[in-house]
Amino acid sequence: MAEMKKMELMEGEGFSSPSCLLPSLEGLEEIKPGMLATRIVNRAMRQASGKYLSLRPIDRDRLPAPREGKHYLLYAHVPFCSTLCTYCTFNRFLFEEEKARRYFRSLRQEMKMAYELGYRFDSMYVGGGTTSILVDxxxxxxxxxxxxxxxxxxxxxxxxxxxxxxxxxxxxxxVDRISVGVQSFDDDILKRVGRYEKFGGGEETLSKLQALMGALPVVNIDLIFNFPTQDEKMLRRDLEIIKRLSPTQVTAYPLMSSPSVKSLIKRSIGDISLDKEATLYRVILEELLGEYNQISSWAFSKKGDDIIDEYVVNHDEYVGIGSGSFSFLDGVLYTNTFSLKEYATRIESGKMGLSRARKYGRLSQMQYRLMVGLFGGGVHKESFSRQFKMPIEVGLFKELLFLRCAGAIREKEGVLYPTLKGKYLFLSMMKEFYIGMDTVREESRARLSSEDM
Ligand SMILES: C[S@@+](CC[C@H](N)C(=O)[O-])C[C@H]1O[C@@H](n2cnc3c(N)ncnc32)[C@H](O)[C@@H]1O
Ligand code: SF4
Structure with a gap:
């Protein structure tokens, strides 16, 4: 979930996250299991994902050139791991050194193609997989x-x-920021999701992390919450360990089950409960908000530290290089081929890895920016309206009415902020969006033969 950290706020662009989430725990009791608003948005997101995340094959050699005055992020994907965790739907393959070296060479070639097109990035996010698997x-x-x-x-x-x-x-x-997947310090969970054998138990992981603290300007730890066997006590224990470790950032993802991993998750660890998700989210806010600022619905940054936030939140547009990466440019979502073989062949013949695309209309772009903006802390009404050349209250009348009636947003000095209840609602929406993206990955990976991997 590359999928995504302060890179800067997009000054001069139409949108930026004010990064000023309401700091207190006021309204925490509003986050309730079985919230009607969550059920409504989850259903709407699922329908929208089915409709909007079906991409068509395209026949083009390169991405379009950048537009004057726009800021773009560079995303580079490294799809190799030493083990394949049961819950993970990212584009990843078991590590083989020769394959990975060839892949990195192609990745650099594709980066040069983006340069030739005129792109000049000021932020880069290398996502995986495990990007430091071949550090040279x-x-x-x-x-x-x-x-x-x-x-x-x-x-x-x-x-x-x-x-x-x-x-x-x-x-x-x-590297300015390193993000490490821990998921949980609980040995039983780690065993069930296929991480214990490769990465060791909670104690061992903790000592590796202790040695890492302070090595780079920002260290982020990823946790996953709402594993089927996880209860409140287990989560509090994970969060206590994190607080003692005191990393610059913590990201707590709700367990996301896209169709292909759902049955694997069920077999290895059980059924996911949505009701428990809401309860555990309250626990996260209770435990972390004393020492951390919330920088998105699922990311927290140590008070007083600089933040590097999710790239989809703070960058309207980005260029993805590497197999299975996504680019979003001028209202069009592009994906690169998920086949390692096809990726290498395309790059060798001077083409970027492009494979499928979908263009979005203004309304869906506005809805997307509203969701991502509120997930990331807030939306400046005026800059939003400037970007889309229409007052937000007109363009998204129904959406804002629903969010206000649901008690999910508040307005102060021209900025829309999520309430605590809203933060959970936007976490839920973002989860559904990521599940939708995972479905795109799965569909593409389902077409791969063993040769493609
Ligand atoms: C692409 S992974 C890279 C991290 C690294 N390979 C590792 O596992 O240590 C980034 C993060 O996505 C999160 N993630 C992956 N699959 C997920 C899922 N199904 N539900 C929730 N979070 C997930 C995990 O927290 C993981 O650390
Ligand atoms: S969670 Fe990390 S190590 Fe596990 S399969 Fe996904 S990317 Fe690889």
């Missing part, structure tokens, strides 16, 4: 990016096995 290749890729583009920030994702001292010495000065 990762460094060569970041060095090339820093040579081509005026990068101010680079963020990378990794797992608990690829964050050792030596790896960090390579990344120092190259």
């Amino acid at each position: 290749e990762l460094c060569a890729t970041i060095d090339l990016a820093r040579e081509l583009f005026p990068l101010k920030e680079v963020s990378c994702e990794s797992d608990p096995n690829n964050i050792d001292k030596e790896t960090m010495a390579h990344l120092k000065g190259r």
